[in-house]
Amino acid sequence: MKPKPHTSHAPRTVPTERTPSASGQTAPAEEATERRPGSAGVSNWDHGVTYRPAVIVSARTVDDVVRVVSDTATYPSPVRAVGKLHSPAPCSADDGGTMLDMTSMTRILEIGPDFVTAEAGALYIDVAEELARHDRQFHINTEIGTVTLGAVACAATKDSSLVGSSQYGQVSSFVSGVKVVKPDGTVCSFTEDEHPEEMRLLRLSYGLLGVVVEVTLKTQPITALFAEHRMYSLAEFRAAVPDLVAQDLALMMYFYPFADCVVLEVRREEPGAKPTSNGGWWLRNAFWRKLGPLFVLSIRRLSPTDAIEHALIRFYDRLMRRGMCWFVGGKLTSPHAQIIRHVDDPGVNKFVFSMWSFDEEGYFDILEEYFRFCKEYAEQTGFRCNLPAVGYRIVQDRKALLSYTHDADALSIDPVSTGGPEWEEFLKAFNAFCSDRDGHPLFNQTKHLTAAQARKAYGKRWEEFAQVRAKWDPDDRLLSHYFADLLEGTRTT
Numbered sequence: 277m278k279p280k281p282h283t284s285h286a287p288r289t290v291p292t293e294r295t296p297s298a299s300g301q302t303a304p305a306e307e308a309t310e311r312r313p314g315s316a317g318v319s320n321w322d323h324g325v326t327y328r329p330a331v332i333v334s335a336r337t338v339d340d341v342v343r344v345v346s347d348t349a350t351y352p353s354p355v356r357a358v359g360k361l362h363s364p365a366p367c368s369a370d371d372g373g374t375m376l377d378m379t380s381m382t383r384i385l386e387i388g389p390d391f392v393t394a395e396a397g398a399l400y401i402d403v404a405e406e407l408a409r410h411d412r413q414f415h416i417n418t419e420i421g422t423v424t425l426g427a428v429a430c431a432a433t434k435d436s437s438l439v440g441s442s443q444y445g446q447v448s449s450f451v452s453g454v455k456v457v458k459p460d461g462t463v464c465s466f467t468e469d470e471h472p473e474e475m476r477l478l479r480l481s482y483g484l485l486g487v488v489v490e491v492t493l494k495t496q497p498i499t500a501l502f503a504e505h506r507m508y509s510l511a512e513f514r515a516a517v518p519d520l521v522a523q524d525l526a527l528m529m530y531f532y533p534f535a536d537c538v539v540l541e542v543r544r545e546e547p548g549a550k551p552t553s554n555g556g557w558w559l560r561n562a563f564w565r566k567l568g569p570l571f572v573l574s575i576r577r578l579s580p581t582d583a584i585e586h587a588l589i590r591f592y593d594r595l596m597r598r599g600m601c602w603f604v605g606g607k608l609t610s611p612h613a614q615i616i617r618h619v620d621d622p623g624v625n626k627f628v629f630s631m632w633s634f635d636e637e638g639y640f641d642i643l644e645e646y647f648r649f650c651k652e653y654a655e656q657t658g659f660r661c662n663l664p665a666v667g668y669r670i671v672q673d674r675k676a677l678l679s680y681t682h683d684a685d686a687l688s689i690d691p692v693s694t695g696g697p698e699w700e701e702f703l704k705a706f707n708a709f710c711s712d713r714d715g716h717p718l719f720n721q722t723k724h725l726t727a728a729q730a731r732k733a734y735g736k737r738w739e740e741f742a743q744v745r746a747k748w749d750p751d752d753r754l755l756s757h758y759f760a761d762l763l764e765g766t767r768t769t
């Protein structure tokens with residue numbers, strides 16, 4: 277089916293042409309701003325990746341995006357749209373190309389009866405707060421809120437699947453429409469109803485098929501969440517999962533390989549019920565926002581030996597596990613309270629992470645092996661992650677060609693630490709461990725991937741994506757070195 281040609285936007289219900297207050301920005305300026313970043317380049321959020329684009333354009337309007345994408349003489353390829361640069365993998369901009377910063381396009385254009393449409397640079401948390409003022413919410417309330425709608429529409433995300441209600445665990449699966457500037461500069465609107473095939477390709481296309489300029493996401497009435505944290509041994513966790521899933525509980529995990537235990541966050545939407553408390557989510561949010569990294573880095577600074585550092589971290593972890601089980605949760609908690617507004621520059625007190633997902637059937641064996649892998653890796657190298665790994669249970673989801681849960685319900689392992697050169701080496705070993713066990717990486721959230729690992733994980737779907745990409749963008753206007761390297765070895769005809 278042919279995409280709809282671009283027409284000017286005509287709000288159907290609540291025309292909210294306002295910029296979310298938290299971003300502190302006013303209505304869009306007339307003109308885009310441009311700058312050359314110099315040799316220092318631009319870092320991603322955790323400062324683990326540095327991009328050196330020739331030019332950075334801060335787009336204010338769809339016309340700015342069209343101009344940049346179309347003018348190959350002024351704006352060198354590849355043109356890479358970026359949001360808040362929160363991705364730990366180097367998937368966003370590229371050296372020598374044009375970085376198209378979308379974060380000034382923040383207007384919420386329309387809040388309808390069961391959807392919201394906003395510009396691609398609007399932050400998830402800002403739109404969620406605006407929805408709350410209309411007594412509505414997203415279906416998925418990711419932990420991170422400081423990500424752009426453009427990025428969540430076309431790059432991988434995760435949250436534990438609310439199996440009794442909203443189902444999916446990937447935000448892009450709730451995207452029902454996008455407006456896109458294609459690699460040739462044409463503007464097209466796609467909707468789930470009219471263009472299901474294009475939507476399947478665009479979700480998880482990482483800016484390789486077009487620049488997303490507007491996003492429509494499905495919404496629902498604000499619904500209270502039952503939430504609780506529980507502690508298990510590894511064996512107890514494995515035995516408990518089928519029952520918990522049968523009770524329609526969403527499962528998110530904290531893994532402690534050196535203590536052989538798991539803290540489980542269980543959640544369930546309570547349709548028809550309104551929230552009555554913030555559920556103590558602020559404590560969990562404060563941990564991720566600053567306190568977790570701050571404490572473990574302080575412990576490292578104060579510990580005269582590795583053995584003392586590990587003993588103190590064990591003690592601290594035990595306190596945190598108890599704290600989560602006692603204080604975070606409630607019968608009718610607020611869904612919005614789960615979303616975290618991270619600071620723009622975290623400084624040293626930041627956490628970094630990676631993620632692979634595994635089909636549910638083999639997951640529990642792999643998790644046990646992961647616990648052993650962590651211990652053996654620590655024995656061999658002296659390195660251990662100083663923050664708990666996490667994991668999510670996410671249901672099978674075929675809404676996107678490159679969905680990491682395409683063929684089965686899946687659970688993930690996401691190691692977390694405060695970073696450093698030893699972490700980077702750990703990730704390479706972890707990637708090999710996961711690839712050997714048929715895991716699926718996320719191209720924005722899994723660092724140090726190889727082309728062989730991408731091919732093994734996504735197989736025929738990776739081939740199909742390569743072919744679609746070559747057709748949509750024959751001149752490689754949007755293709756970065758990162759993705760060109762990962763696509764190496766695929767056939768494009």
Ligand SMILES: Cc1cc2nc3c(=O)[nH]c(=O)nc-3n(C[C@H](O)[C@H](O)[C@H](O)COP(=O)(O)OP(=O)(O)OC[C@H]3O[C@@H](n4cnc5c(N)ncnc54)[C@H](O)[C@@H]3O)c2cc1C
Pocket residue numbers: 321322356357358359360361362363364367368369378396397418419420422423424425426427428430431432433434435482483484486487488489618627720721
């Ligand atoms: C501290 C922290 C916590 C996190 N927590 C979570 C979490 O709880 N759940 C979760 O799912 N993820 C989490 N993430 C990962 C994050 O959600 C993703 O990496 C997300 O893609 C980042 O969005 P962004 O706006 O920063 O986009 P960027 O990182 O700038 O871009 C991501 C990708 O999208 C493309 N892109 C961006 N905008 C557009 C556009 N308008 N058109 C076309 N392509 C575009 C980019 O080219 C790139 O390939 C976390 C990351 C950090 C650093």
